[in-house]
Amino acid sequence: MQLWFIEEQAPGMALALKATGTVYREKTKYQDLTVIETVDAGRALVLDDCIQTSDMDEFIYHEMIAHVPLCTHPLPEKVLVVGGGDGGSIREILKHDSVKEAVLAEIDERVIEAAKKYLPNTSCRLDDPRCRVVIGDGFLHVNTHPGEYDVILCDSTDPVGPGIVLFSEEFYQGVYSSLKDDGIFVAQTESPFYYRDLLARVSKTLKGIFPIVKTYVTVMPTYPGALWTFTLASKEYDPVECVRRLDLETRFYTPELHKASFALPRLVKDIVGA
Numbered sequence: 001m002q003l004w005f006i007e008e009q010a011p012g013m014a015l016a017l018k019a020t021g022t023v024y025r026e027k028t029k030y031q032d033l034t035v036i037e038t039v040d041a042g043r044a045l046v047l048d049d050c051i052q053t054s055d056m057d058e059f060i061y062h063e064m065i066a067h068v069p070l071c072t073h074p075l076p077e078k079v080l081v082v083g084g085g086d087g088g089s090i091r092e093i094l095k096h097d098s099v100k101e102a103v104l105a106e107i108d109e110r111v112i113e114a115a116k117k118y119l120p121n122t123s124c125r126l127d128d129p130r131c132r133v134v135i136g137d138g139f140l141h142v143n144t145h146p147g148e149y150d151v152i153l154c155d156s157t158d159p160v161g162p163g164i165v166l167f168s169e170e171f172y173q174g175v176y177s178s179l180k181d182d183g184i185f186v187a188q189t190e191s192p193f194y195y196r197d198l199l200a201r202v203s204k205t206l207k208g209i210f211p212i213v214k215t216y217v218t219v220m221p222t223y224p225g226a227l228w229t230f231t232l233a234s235k236e237y238d239p240v241e242c243v244r245r246l247d248l249e250t251r252f253y254t255p256e257l258h259k260a261s262f263a264l265p266r267l268v269k270d271i272v273g274a
């Protein structure tokens with residue numbers, strides 16, 4: 001007998017991972033949380049039936065969401081992650097010696113607890129003295145901490161449930177005011193195949209708020225469509241011009257890839273009007 005985890009990623013498309021079983025399951029106040037053990041992708045965190053992170057490819061997503069803005073900013077000292085309860089973004093941020101404090105604003109405490117227990121490779125820096133966990137809505141956080149951060153990452157779920165607000169213009173206005181005068185923001189902006197309208201809208205909205213807005217791409221084998229986008233919005237530094245070469249221990253990110261990831265496929269250029 002074979003056990004398969006199947007995620008219907010789009011009405012006509014699914015990802016199937018051969019599994020050995022369910023490691024943990026709970027219905028939290030906000031979402032259905034499951035940790036599964038798979039044959040090829042290792043442990044995976046699944047929220048409301050959508051894979052959030054898997055041992056196989058989480059490093060790609062977390063290195064690309066963190067190192068692109070942190071290697072663009074000349075001296076990132078205070079960094080905020082909105083969402084990101086699995087801890088992967090915090091792990092990458094804390095590889096930067098300049099960072100004095102990394103704040104994690106996650107709405108669902110149970111995601112953090114489950115990640116600490118069942119996804120140790122991803123959550124391994126959540127108890128670091130430079131990491132401060134704030135349980136609460138990231139929308140409220142950015143609207144109550146003006147001028148505080150050098151870099152803000154939005155490591156959110158898809159735009160469903162509590163994640164919807166993290167794709168709104170009001171949230172981006174809050175992010176702008178929560179950043180210092182030369183701050184940088186990056187959001188995960190989903191698949192260009194399955195979230196075309198959302199990517200276009202986020203890019204357009206951010207362009208109305210920040211002077212520099214650029215989308216970059218990476219591969220993510222377990223995410224819908226496998227081609228993934230991030231959108232970076234900056235008050236001063238251009239992410240293609242300013243790339244600091246740091247001695248970071250990475251498996252995917254390189255300074256060359258940093259620049260190359262802004263060379264967009266025509267499909268994505270057409271969506272974001274680049």
Ligand code: SAM
Pocket residue numbers: 030051052053061082083084085086105106107108111136137138139155156157158161162163164165166188
């Ligand atoms: N890398 C993942 C992806 O692209 O699918 C995202 C991972 S992380 C687990 C997403 C987190 O965002 C979840 O733990 C969820 O609880 C959190 N979240 C959703 N809405 C939020 C909000 N309004 N404020 C703070 N955290 C939120």
